[in-house]
Amino acid sequence: MTCEISQALLHGYLDGELDPLRAEEFERHLESCSPCIAKLEEQESLRASLRGAKLYERAPAGLAKKIQREIANTRSESDYQWTWVPIFRWIAASAAIVLVMVITYFGVGRIFSGNSGVEQAALTEVIDAHIRSLQPGHLTDVTSTDQHTVKPWFDGKLNYVPPVRDFAENGFPLIGGRLDVLNGRSVAVLVYGRRKHFINVFVWPESSSESAIALTGARNGYQWNYSRAHGMEFCAISDVSATDLHDLSELLQE
Amino acid sequence: MLEPADRQRFERMVMPHQDAAFNLARWLLRSRADAEDVTQEAMVRAFRFIGSFHGVDARAWLLQIVRNACYTWLEKNRRTDLMTEFDETIHLQPTQSPEAAAVASNERERLMKALETLPARSREVLVLRELEGCSYKEIATITSIPIGTVMSTLARARDGLKRVLSPSTTRDASGKEVHRDV
Numbered sequence: 001m002t003c004e005i006s007q008a009l010l011h012g013y014l015d016g017e018l019d020p021l022r023a024e025e026f027e028r029h030l031e032s033c034s035p036c037i038a039k040l041e042e043q044e045s046l047r048a049s050l051r052g053a054k055l056y057e058r059a060p061a062g063l064a065k066k067i068q069r070e071i072a073n074t075r076s077e078s079d080y081q082w083t084w085v086p087i088f089r090w091i092a093a094s095a096a097i098v099l100v101m102v103i104t105y106f107g108v109g110r111i112f113s114g115n116s117g118v119e120q121a122a123l124t125e126v127i128d129a130h131i132r133s134l135q136p137g138h139l140t141d142v143t144s145t146d147q148h149t150v151k152p153w154f155d156g157k158l159n160y161v162p163p164v165r166d167f168a169e170n171g172f173p174l175i176g177g178r179l180d181v182l183n184g185r186s187v188a189v190l191v192y193g194r195r196k197h198f199i200n201v202f203v204w205p206e207s208s209s210e211s212a213i214a215l216t217g218a219r220n221g222y223q224w225n226y227s228r229a230h231g232m233e234f235c236a237i238s239d240v241s242a243t244d245l246h247d248l249s250e251l252l253q254e
Numbered sequence: 255m256l257e258p259a260d261r262q263r264f265e266r267m268v269m270p271h272q273d274a275a276f277n278l279a280r281w282l283l284r285s286r287a288d289a290e291d292v293t294q295e296a297m298v299r300a301f302r303f304i305g306s307f308h309g310v311d312a313r314a315w316l317l318q319i320v321r322n323a324c325y326t327w328l329e330k331n332r333r334t335d336l337m338t339e340f341d342e343t344i345h346l347q348p349t350q351s352p353e354a355a356a357v358a359s360n361e362r363e364r365l366m367k368a369l370e371t372l373p374a375r376s377r378e379v380l381v382l383r384e385l386e387g388c389s390y391k392e393i394a395t396i397t398s399i400p401i402g403t404v405m406s407t408l409a410r411a412r413d414g415l416k417r418v419l420s421p422s423t424t425r426d427a428s429g430k431e432v433h434r435d436v
Binding site: 007008010011012015017042043046047049050051053054055056057058059060063064066067070071074075096217218242243 | 261264269272273275276277280281286289290293294297298301302361362365366369380383384385386389390391401402405406408409412415416419
């Protein structure tokens, strides 16, 4: 690891945001790099003084009252009653609705559907299945790095054919596949490796043909990434970094 | 009518984060008075859109609205704040004047001033990380920048802060202190 690379990593390390493997790599680097040790100490003391200086400023005492007074006279967007709204309200309401749509479409929706797009329950199932798969002997039903072995294995076990590709040259070697159950239905799972970590990719046919979307998130220490491509929906889950998972997701969508 | 339910949801999920909202606005706008106005406006907006919030992280959702309100406010009232990139010749000057040096004897004042000299985009990630204790993921959500960029922005912001706090010395690659002309 060159010092050049470790400069950004140093901050990820300081913040405890590196995945275990990269953190370990960085610690190994620290053993032999005194400038990095000095820099880390410098940053730690900067952080200590920032936190010690009590810079956090709480809302003034009267603010909550002011807000409550104002919302007492405000309707939430779902409450507009069309029959008796005066004309200016119509205009304001339609402008607000356009705004809601724009915000929902471009901002809030995109980002927060991360919590609702893949339904919470489904996400819990995916995480449980991922954890189960890490028990000895549960990871794969068919173990092969050859896509031409893994793909035919699914034949006849499912009513669809998942796309199976090996991404070894991109750093995500195919390890194998297995059947798992999501939402009461059998789905294909492709297992990829990333350094010493495993990534489970759940694949099932697209239920409605919307345009390509990708959602990501983290839960219980696992990163997940949901995407659609080639008429399939993919949900990748692992303890690798979000960036790694994102890279794999791009490959799946190619 | 959804009204009572919406009001309850807002009270339960959003109101508890009003300090977080105010703190972010205060640091982005560098003024308590302006922050109070913008926080109020953003909280009311959050109330109006509570029906479109289906996530779990209400704090990040609210802070995203607050941040947008702050940038809109700056755009309208103080555009220069958004255009100023970090520039040592401008930002380091205040710390060199005698009055500033006197003020700087107070550590809190000194850090506060230093933080305020950083460009808004650096300041916000530092405030979210160090004062609000947000994870990279949350910062990415609030600021709509990729997680990888959060890490590099934080690196730049902290280095910038370090430079403002000790403008006359810096460390070279071997960790030795080097004096610069300022």
